[in-house]
Amino acid sequence: MASVLATARTFTLDGISARPVRVEVDVHRGLPNFTIVGLPDAAVREARERVRAALVNCGFEFPLRRIVVNLAPASLRKAGPGMDLAIAAGLLSASGQLEWERLAQVALAGELALDGATRPVQGALAMAEAARESGAEAIVLPAENAAEAALAEGIGVVGIEALGQLPALVAGEWDPPRPEPLPLRLDPAPGAPDLADLRGQPHLRHALEVAAAGGHSLLMVGPPGAGKSLAASRLPSILPPLALVEALEVARVASACGRLDALPGGRPFRAPHHTISAAGLIGGGSPPRAGEATLADRGVLFLDELCEFRRDALEALRAPLETGEVSIARAGGRLSLPCRFMLIAAANPCPCGRGETDPDCTCAPYDVRRYQGKLSGALADRIDLLAAVRQPSAAEIGGAPGEASAAVRERVCAARERQEWRLGPGRCNAEMTPAEARACALSGEAATLLADLYARQRLSGRAHDRVLRLAQTLTDLAGAEAIGEEQMAQALQMRRRDNG
Amino acid sequence: MVEHRACVDCLRRAWLLADLGPYVERIATGEVGSRSPELLRLSNEELVEVAAPKVAGQLLARTAALSEARLSEALEQAGCWACCRHTDVYPASLRDAADAPWALVGRGSPRLLDRIEPFETVTIVGARRATSYGREIARELGRELAAAGMIVVSGLAFGIDGCAHRGALDAGRTIAVLGCGPDVAYPNSHRSLWRRICEQGLVISELPPGATPWRWTFPARNRIMAALAGMTVVVEAASRSGSLITTDLAADLGRDLGAVPGPVTSRASAGPNGLLAAGAHVIRDAQDVLDAMLGPGRRRIEHSGPSLGSELETVLAAVEAGEVTCDGVAAVTGLSGPAAAAALARLELLGYLDCSSVGIYTRTLLPSPTGSSL
Numbered sequence: 001m002a003s004v005l006a007t008a009r010t011f012t013l014d015g016i017s018a019r020p021v022r023v024e025v026d027v028h029r030g031l032p033n034f035t036i037v038g039l040p041d042a043a044v045r046e047a048r049e050r051v052r053a054a055l056v057n058c059g060f061e062f063p064l065r066r067i068v069v070n071l072a073p074a075s076l077r078k079a080g081p082g083m084d085l086a087i088a089a090g091l092l093s094a095s096g097q098l099e100w101e102r103l104a105q106v107a108l109a110g111e112l113a114l115d116g117a118t119r120p121v122q123g124a125l126a127m128a129e130a131a132r133e134s135g136a137e138a139i140v141l142p143a144e145n146a147a148e149a150a151l152a153e154g155i156g157v158v159g160i161e162a163l164g165q166l167p168a169l170v171a172g173e174w175d176p177p178r179p180e181p182l183p184l185r186l187d188p189a190p191g192a193p194d195l196a197d198l199r200g201q202p203h204l205r206h207a208l209e210v211a212a213a214g215g216h217s218l219l220m221v222g223p224p225g226a227g228k229s230l231a232a233s234r235l236p237s238i239l240p241p242l243a244l245v246e247a248l249e250v251a252r253v254a255s256a257c258g259r260l261d262a263l264p265g266g267r268p269f270r271a272p273h274h275t276i277s278a279a280g281l282i283g284g285g286s287p288p289r290a291g292e293a294t295l296a297d298r299g300v301l302f303l304d305e306l307c308e309f310r311r312d313a314l315e316a317l318r319a320p321l322e323t324g325e326v327s328i329a330r331a332g333g334r335l336s337l338p339c340r341f342m343l344i345a346a347a348n349p350c351p352c353g354r355g356e357t358d359p360d361c362t363c364a365p366y367d368v369r370r371y372q373g374k375l376s377g378a379l380a381d382r383i384d385l386l387a388a389v390r391q392p393s394a395a396e397i398g399g400a401p402g403e404a405s406a407a408v409r410e411r412v413c414a415a416r417e418r419q420e421w422r423l424g425p426g427r428c429n430a431e432m433t434p435a436e437a438r439a440c441a442l443s444g445e446a447a448t449l450l451a452d453l454y455a456r457q458r459l460s461g462r463a464h465d466r467v468l469r470l471a472q473t474l475t476d477l478a479g480a481e482a483i484g485e486e487q488m489a490q491a492l493q494m495r496r497r498d499n500g
Numbered sequence: 501m502v503e504h505r506a507c508v509d510c511l512r513r514a515w516l517l518a519d520l521g522p523y524v525e526r527i528a529t530g531e532v533g534s535r536s537p538e539l540l541r542l543s544n545e546e547l548v549e550v551a552a553p554k555v556a557g558q559l560l561a562r563t564a565a566l567s568e569a570r571l572s573e574a575l576e577q578a579g580c581w582a583c584c585r586h587t588d589v590y591p592a593s594l595r596d597a598a599d600a601p602w603a604l605v606g607r608g609s610p611r612l613l614d615r616i617e618p619f620e621t622v623t624i625v626g627a628r629r630a631t632s633y634g635r636e637i638a639r640e641l642g643r644e645l646a647a648a649g650m651i652v653v654s655g656l657a658f659g660i661d662g663c664a665h666r667g668a669l670d671a672g673r674t675i676a677v678l679g680c681g682p683d684v685a686y687p688n689s690h691r692s693l694w695r696r697i698c699e700q701g702l703v704i705s706e707l708p709p710g711a712t713p714w715r716w717t718f719p720a721r722n723r724i725m726a727a728l729a730g731m732t733v734v735v736e737a738a739s740r741s742g743s744l745i746t747t748d749l750a751a752d753l754g755r756d757l758g759a760v761p762g763p764v765t766s767r768a769s770a771g772p773n774g775l776l777a778a779g780a781h782v783i784r785d786a787q788d789v790l791d792a793m794l795g796p797g798r799r800r801i802e803h804s805g806p807s808l809g810s811e812l813e814t815v816l817a818a819v820e821a822g823e824v825t826c827d828g829v830a831a832v833t834g835l836s837g838p839a840a841a842a843a844l845a846r847l848e849l850l851g852y853l854d855c856s857s858v859g860i861y862t863r864t865l866l867p868s869p870t871g872s873s874l
Binding site: 200201202203204205206207221222347349355356357359364365366372375376386387388389390392393396449452453474486489490492493494497498 | 628629630631632658659763765766824825826827828830831836837838840841842843844845846848849855856857858859860862
């Protein structure tokens with residue numbers, strides 16, 4: 001026997017999707033040697049030592065022969081320790097210690113400890129789905145990943161605690177039941193931040209409701225401590241519950257970023273610090289990783305201190321905001337990540353935070369101009385709503401709690417239903433094209449009001465359409481057929497101002 | 501149209517001043533250039549001797565070598581024209597000053613200069629660092645005075661100056677006096693405003709086209725602003741502001757002074773409040789300016805906004821009482837958030853309120869039919 005060959009299936013994570021990798025193990029006579037080829041990164045190359053120790057410590061024999069492991073396709077970069085299990089299984093099969101004819105039909109993923117125990121990997125859900133797509137019968141992975149992987153339907157999932165369980169599994173002596181999938185929480189977990197905590201501030205509450213109802217991005221401007229962050233963190237609780245496919249996408253992202261257990265349920269809320277880099281915000285690096293924009297997919301991305309963010313980071317966010325996906329081009333290939341999030345931003349009115357109308361404001365006018373200029377640059381034309389936030393009065397803070405999230409969410413959901421009926425499934429008013437916006441039904445008074453302002457050149461063409469979108473959302477919230485004068489007036493007040 | 505010409509000596513003086521820019525800067529900066537109007541009384545030879553004794557001969561020779569043809573060619577290339585103190589079109593009001601500019605270089609409509617009379621001209625000055633209150637007042641003063649047929653003079657600077665020009669452009673005529681060549685838009689971010697004034701009004705300077713601004717050229721242009729108008733109004737200025745140089749110069753010429761009162765706690769209003777204490781006219785609106793200049797009731801500004809329903813009255817009262825955000829208005833009026841928002845939008849449309857780019861509301865000067873506070 002010159003040599004024995006075995007092949008196994010595993011995956012490498014590319015952004016949030018798993019790419020299939022075929023592990024070919026060749027054992028033949030020669031000086032004892034263990035080589036891994038096929039563009040492995042350092043973590044993959046170190047699998048040699050882990051696999052060797054794990055085999056020996058589980059009572060297997062490590063063949064003292066010439067071993068070559070090839071990871072195909074050879075042109076794809078392989079990263080991470082998730083291929084240990086597949087390499088070990090291939091090695092056992094190739095050295096005749098495991099008679100596993102169906103090895104090529106089973107996918108394996110998992111990291112090995114030196115004692116042969118399995119350690120969880122990132123992206124188990126994406127791997128299970130990729131295994132299903134590639135026609136595998138089942139996926140074997142660490143027990144800690146099993147519940148996560150079981151979210152993928154239509155494929156067998158086996159969780160193992162240690163490498164030593166493989167012989168029993170292969171021999172059919174051990175046939176574990178399919179693990180219970182992780183519960184997908186479509187609604188916010190109980191005890192999540194509730195809008196009732198926002199006391200008083202009726203206008204801010206209304207702005208949040210409108211933002212949620214129409215998917216409009218919102219800019220809050222006000223002094224520090226006025227409740228901007230509090231308000232933003234309550235937004236997920238008034239958004240409509242996740243659809244099943246959306247929840248699966250959220251889970252896939254969280255799984256690939258290794259934080260599925262930390263997912264509180266419902267829509268994600270991400271609030272990156274303003275020192276974040278462009279790559280941190282939209283994703284990037286080598287190998288490319290998902291950024292905050294992708295982590296906020298189907299949820300809320302909150303940019304506190306908008307003016308302090310690096311300009312290049314905000315610029316990088318523009319295209320993803322428009323298209324709902326991040327596209328990262330690297331020498332190794334192009335990567336697409338989902339990022340359909342709602343943008344909420346907060347800023348102080350001037351560098352000192354008090355606002356120009358406050359007599360204590362010490363900011364030089366040039367500084368204020370530059371600061372507010374930042375508001376009108378970068379992302380401004382992607383923002384629909386502006387809410388000026390003020391320090392709530394003592395009476396408001398000590399007053400009764402506001403309306404609870406659940407009640408607000410009912411109105412939001414009703415308004416979203418009307419939009420989907422009008423625009424098509426999954427679409428909201430913020431996404432209306434200019435043509436659609438101008439086709440909105442307007443009452444005579446509302447049309448007069450808008451035309452009056454437009455004629456006086458207080459409104460640009462783009463702002464004109466933005467006001468129409470807002471007014472349509474207000475009308476959907478009110479449950480009316482056509483945009484009335486009241487809704488138009490409110491939309492005019494709530495619009496983001498152009499001249500910064 | 502009157503032929504606008506300037507004699508070659510006066511034009512050479514303008515070019516000499518531009519050449520002297522850095523030298524005068526060195527000797528005039530003791531009190532932020534406040535000495536420059538005194539220096540400008542000197543003849544060419546004296547001035548050169550004081551400012552640049554080492555290169556006096558060279559500078560004078562260079563100036564003397566400028567031919568009339570070259571000067572008019574330079575003016576034409578910059579799209580400018582000039583007039584000098586020896587021509588009829590030179591404003592009579594400028595002749596009052598001992599340090600009057602020899603020549604004026606202008607861009608825009610020279611006809612505005614023909615018509616200029618001190619009793620029909622108001623200079624509005626104030627801080628570059630102005631509050632939203634000051635900016636609003638400056639804009640309304642500019643607009644209403646221009647609408648009442650007055651010529652509004654200011655200096656194109658940030659803050660009060662820019663707002664006064666903008667207001668005046670909305671309704672009538674305005675003149676910008678610059679501390680650099682009239683074809684130089686300074687500050688640069690007021691380029692579009694400068695262009696509008698060139699088209700609809702007039703930009704003048706005593707410096708030739710292309711001259712860059714120096715610190716001393718601003719007090720120097722202030723003396724032109726002070727002399728052109730029958731009244732100088734200070735909207736907002738700190739206690740040691742360049743705007744107060746203008747009022748000092750205006751007072752020396754015997755012109756009227758007006759000041760817009762502000763909160764006594766506001767640093768931005770320290771200048772005008774001080775002037776009021778010293779006896780300047782109290783300027784609350786354009787009508788006060790007209791009364792002070794032309795005599796009470798000689799020319800009336802007729803205006804008042806459209807009448808308001810009770811809800812809008814309440815909201816307007818809340819803003820007048822100091823609520824600047826929609827939430828604040830809702831809190832004191834007891835209206836719901838959406839209702840307060842709609843009311844604010846209507847008041848803004850009717851011209852009673854202004855909204856800043858960060859959503860802060862300020863009251864305009866437009867009086868309401870029933871309002872008593874203004």
